[in-house]
Amino acid sequence: MSNSTNCLFCSRQAVIKNKQKFPVCSAHKNEDIPEMICVCKEILSIKEGKFGAFFLCPSCGPISTKKAVEINNMQKKDPQRTITVRSDEVDLI
Ligand SMILES: [Zn+2]
Numbered sequence: 001m002s003n004s005t006n007c008l009f010c011s012r013q014a015v016i017k018n019k020q021k022f023p024v025c026s027a028h029k030n031e032d033i034p035e036m037i038c039v040c041k042e043i044l045s046i047k048e049g050k051f052g053a054f055f056l057c058p059s060c061g062p063i064s065t066k067k068a069v070e071i072n073n074m075q076k077k078d079p080q081r082t083i084t085v086r087s088d089e090v091d092l093i
């Protein structure tokens, strides 16, 4: 049962819940979750369940918080290194 939850807004450990019942770190406790979009582009509604708050898509059903954050790119990660694709010269037959 040592399931540590990360803050929705950053990758720090969540220690508190905001007023929407989402786990957040102390720095983000007064932040509201913005409108979240599902992979299918539907707007997710916030529901509160037995295990805490989660997102519900009208067509996909429940979406875990982690997934919703991933979809909406909320947690700023290190900027990905630009991979330069070297297009090898194509040999024309
Ligand atoms: Zn945070």
Ligand SMILES: [Zn+2]
Binding pocket: 038, 039, 040, 041, 042, 057, 058, 059, 060, 061
């Ligand atoms: Zn959906």
